[in-house]
Amino acid sequence: MQYPAHQIESKWRTWWETKKLYRTPDRVKGKKNFYHLVMFPYPSGDLHIGHWFNFAPADIWARWKRRQGQFNVLSPIGFDAFGLPAENAAIKGKLHPRVWTMQNIERMREQLKSMGAIYDLSREVVTCDPEYYRWNQWIFLQLFKPGLAYRAPVAANWCPQCKTVLANEQVVDGACDRCGASVVQKHVTQWLFKITAYADRLLQGLGELDWPEKTKAMQRNWIGKSEGAIIAFPIAKFGSVIAGPSAWLGVNSAKQSRNQQEIAARPSGARNDEHSIEVFTTRADTLFGATYIVLAPEHPLVDALTSAKHKPAVERYLNAARRKTELERLAETKEKTGVFTGAYAINPVSGRKIPIWISDYVLASYGTGAIMAVPAHDERDFAFAKTMKLPVVEVVSPDAKPHSRPSRAYMDDGILVRSDRFSGMSSADGRRHIVDSLAKEGLAKVTVQYRLRDWIISRQRYWGTPIPVIYCRKCWEIQSQNKPKAPNTKLRAGIDYTVFQGKEYVIHSVPEHDLPVLLPDIRDFKPTGAGTSPLARSKKFVSANCPKCGGPAKRETDTMDTFVDSSWYYVRYADSHNNKRFADPEKVAAWLPVNMYIGGAEHSVLHLLYSRFFTKALFDLGHLKFQEPFRALRHQGFVLGEDNYKMSKSRGNVVSPDELVHRYGTDVVRLYLAFMGDWSKGGPWSSKGIEGMARFVRRLWDFFAQAKFSELELSAELRRLEHETVKKVGADIAGFQFNTAVSSLMVFFSRLQIEPAREAVKVFVQLLAPFAPHLAEELWQVVLKERGSVHESPWPKYSKRTLQTGTVTIVVQVDGKVRERLTLPAGATERQALEAAWQSPKVVRYVTPETLRKSVFVPKRLLSLVRKQS
């Protein structure tokens, strides 16, 4: 008989909807709340097979969890609705981004429904809705108050195609992760979130999380903590030494953290003065081998240090460096280029005069923007020294003996040589002692550096959340009039005021009661390309009244990175439609943190890191009571095309879930996605494979249509298989091994065809329900005539005792080789197994009680017999 998939599926979906089966109240008596979440989709217009591979197995898991009885499971869904594609499509198709986005959402809602998931749709979140982004703005203002949001001039990644600035995390191999265009560095003033202030806590917090090790490692890597020291090299300016203690190293820690804040704001992280250059190193043990200094091209001392004679060459070099794209810089890691400044510094331990060079192999944004070069012990310095013919001095030796003319850099630890009174020490001791001794003179300081940089959130695009800030020139004038001579020593750049075209403006928050700052309807939302967003074209939007002095002022026109939206949407699901606060604290407490989060691994250092930062910041500000948003995390793999390549329109290997649902029905697609292979790995699609699943479901359907179920007691074998299947399917779903769960259902079903005992059939349908919810409901209510939804029936139980009943096959090995299989009761002891073994001609051919040296017995599994050596 034909399997009427569509008829069944729409029937039961309607029924579930009318019964409000999947509405999730905030509290259910006697149950514990369990927050199960999938990463919300971007409304691109179509739910693709990758979404299905994420959502459908996640739904299997949620349905299983719900059936355990003691959990009130929340499984919400929404749309990450701001972002570039809407704009780009709109620019092409002349549709307003809002219209484009909302139409897509409309369509995807229906596609999501066709999946038959247990989403509580009443909690839907759409980030481009003012009801939602109002709270983006509110959170921005909370971060702004303590200076966690600030405006600063930065060397930012600029995508010339998208005409906007990008976060570090959004640049992949020097290219824009949206459009693939090569990214260039642009010096602009932008809004940033101070994620670096949380570097250490973001690192520490990883320990307690039930996340894939890989993802944690990626975050650790990205944060990139390295412990070392900052060492000051006095400048020997044009021959004459101006020595003295470092300006920065002596300051106390309170000032220091403020200093760091400003450092993050500056394109170079350098903190130097006219007397010394500070470098960061993890290898202070190699200090005696530092034969020159290298500054990043953007280093603030470049100008002051360059001698008149060297000025033209330096200018030429700096210009060339500026023109290079990120990609070009990455491509030239082998060949080193650079230029001499004409200036010298003093190696603080050896007292030697060493030259100061400029090269773009030193990054302005890491450490102090300057390095001590130790060519004998660093590959890059070695290459540079060779090219520029600079001296190479070995100071760490693998065998404690000095060698001359090394042919390559020796990077490992060793024993110090040519290092004065430190010679003979191990590298580890050397590092400590050298830093200690310099610290006493104020020339060194133990420091930790992070690779992580602050998150640039300004975007010069239309379709995003307006940044709720107003700039007032009048307020600045009032302030500076009060203190004409020493203007505003207390005002902090980027927090209290900012600069536009050489003029200072005071930064004001938009008052909270004026939120949301609505994204205005404008006609031309093409990016300007001039470093401003299209909103800057709207005079109506730009002009505002200053919230402080009431005078004419101007609004910020950049919008927020859409990753801001997704950094807290999971909190909003707890209370999606609250218009008084971002979420009611009681409801947040009822649901958060998320217990199980499921989505792609591609967000490992973007969304997943940003969300952790938001949570910690909002915790510090007293708005959240937990510090980690996602207790457990699982990633699905990638579904590839049938040809084993990534699905793409140009390859023509894309499979459309809509078509699959049309042809086979939802449940077949769900079952096949579960069965395909290792869910966490993903793999190639197989059109033959899903045919096979359709065959299985048809067989199932025919069986239920025709079988007469027996009311007889189950045979011992069937009973044990039933219990084994209950155990296996439960454990497999729990461990995201959906493929083996389906396979054991298939095994169970084969046996039911031989022995269609009603009691076991019932259990089968209950186990099938999370995978094929519609089919199982039909079989449960219509065929088996059970009352109520199968999805509300408790998950079947198994007993350990039943697992021990019946007979088992015990393998007999002689000297490690399988020689016989014995069928014995499951509870058989070693003695019984041995007795049976001696009855077997196949065994006694190889070993007898007389020649037996020892035996090893594993209950239910094997008997291993070892012969005496002859």
Added chain:
RNA sequence: GCCGGGGUGCUGAAAUUGGCAGACAGGGUGGACUUAAAAUCCGCUGAGCGUAAGCUCGUGUGGGUUCGAAUCCCACCCCCGGCACCA
């Protein structure tokens, strides 16, 4: 280079974590049904030897531990993902 994950039939993959290697599927092949095809159903399907019972080999390579290794240890090769001029 560093970090993470892998390498098992023709293919997707299993293997209760040291205990029957290849479950469950796909594909192939033989057969039943059919005038025929499709669909369906039933066998067989890691390699080699053997009429057969059975034997030998077999989880990237080489070695080791063990009664017993896909699983643990050592060395190496290869593939995928991430990071990378981060001092």
